[in-house]
Amino acid sequence: MADGLTIGQAAEFVGVTIKTVRHYHRLGLLAEPARDASGYRRYGSADLLRLVQARTLAGAGVPLAEVGELLDSDPEQFTAALDDVHHRLTEQIEDLTARRDTLHRLAHGDRALLPDRACAVLDQLAALDFSPDYVATQREALVLTRALVPEVLDTFLTRLEHGLDDPEFVELTKRGLDARSWAPGDPRIDELATAFADRLLADGALPTLPTATRNRPSTATRYGLVNHHREDQEPSIARLNTLVEAHLRAAGIDIPHR
Template sequence: MADGLTIGQAAAFVGVTIKTVRHYHRLGLVAEPERDGSGYRRYGSADLLRLIQVRTLAGAGVPLAEIGDLLDADPERFAAALDDVHRRLTEQIEGLIARRDTLHRLTGDRALLPDRACAILDRMPGLGFSPDYVAGQREALVLARALVPEGFDGFLTQLEHLLDDPGYTDLIKRGWEAETWEPDDPRIEELATAMADHYLANPALLGNSTSLRAWVSASTRYRLINNHRQDQAPISARLTALTEAKLRSAGVPIPRH
């Protein structure tokens, strides 16, 4: 019986495929054994040891191009090379974790909005706002952050004040209820007046001067954001336009449509 193992046996013992063993041979990581009298290559214990070392280092993330030098290095160089591989693997892991977290945050557009904005959106259902309203606000926030970044923080502060005001939240809910009204319903004008009066009685709800200036200087972008989804809520869009017109008449600097 011939001494040593066939390539298939050696591969099975080490836990790799025959194709992998041959790849190691091509790269010069494992020397090919001499052929026996029958013309077969036979793998001895030294060959198996080398295969195990190569497989283990490759499985640990060491690039195949570096394994040969690493196995032939002295203990100090070997330890230094492993430290370098450890550092690179750590960087790759951190990058993958960041990508995974980004994918996780995509739920609810969290990849597109900061935590502060998400916290505002998370409050809305508990205050009685419908899922459709919250979805529209989420999309508007994404647009606002991208189109008017200089006014975004001030806009978030304004929203925080608005959600803290029960009178405002009641008016907004009435505005969404108005979608069931007829377009010429006189209550639309009355509600717009009530909204404008509430803003004027509570100036903090209008936002700070820096934020207002940012919106005024970006009137075209403001119009894009303000008109978002208006086809789905035409009465609310009209209500907003009437309210803004009343505020402008009172001297509030709101961009014109």
């Protein structure tokens, strides 16, 4: 019997394919044994040990480009290199977990685009019998806020939460929704705008823009896209919002001009 194993036997004993063994040879992870008199390469115990080590490191997530250096390092270098691989694998796991959570959120509607706190506000709007169309509009506004002016999302949610816990504000908001069927010049819109502004000022929960946000050249555009979302479809609501903003600016609230 020939001394040593054929490549097929070596691969079988270690639990890899012949193609893998040859790939390790090409990468320099495993030296090619000398050929015997019959022209076959014969693998000894040292070759199999190296092959097992390379397979184990690769299976643990160590990039093949780094396996050879690891196998040839001293114990201290080996430990440090494994710590680095462990750190990178942890980051990859966290990234994959985040991706998995995103997929889970995609299967649950709003939770793909909004934090749980925002979803709770939308659920509360529905529970208070606001129309599905209004809830959808608020959902879109929250998504836009998170994307365009994320630094004010928390204060915006605080204002919504505070308002939804106030029956008078809820009733005032529903009256404002009735204005969608009014003509833009209807004098009731002026009365509603004054009532809204007074209520907002009394609540003291108006979102304020951070200094960095106020100084950003695109702030007014970003703000307009969020706060005036869908107004092109509802001229009376556009006028109502414009009047409310005017009242708030007159009271010293910093609201960007479109």
